[in-house]
Amino acid sequence: MLSTNALIYFKEYKDDEQSLICPSERIVENVSASVTVLDGMMAEIAQTYSVEEKTTAAIKNTIDFGWIHSYGCSLHHQEIVGGIARSVTRISIHWWCK
Numbered sequence: 440m441l442s443t444n445a446l447i448y449f450k451e452y453k454d455d456e457q458s459l460i461c462p463s464e465r466i467v468e469n470v471s472a473s474v475t476v477l478d479g480m481m482a483e484i485a486q487t488y489s490v491e492e493k494t495t496a497a498i499k500n501t502i503d504f505g506w507i508h509s510y511g512c513s514l515h516h517q518e519i520v521g522g523i524a525r526s527v528t529r530i531s532i533h534w535w536c537k
Contacts, residue, residue, distance in 0.1 A: 498524040
């Protein structure tokens, strides 16, 4: 078990059955790198228009999500990457502002 999955393991509803799905190491690395990209640009763009769009575009253009395509998700690759980038952006901007 990855250390990143320890909290998910402890949130299981039953001790004898795994019902929660743990993220892969690659998605954890991509999300972490995405947050780093966002943190690096927020000081410059926080007072401008379209912050969410700018950070989402930067994440999509900077982080290598090619592994999603290679795992057979070629039809939905762009939608998945866009969803990940938007989710990271929406959560991280809120935390950055706090």
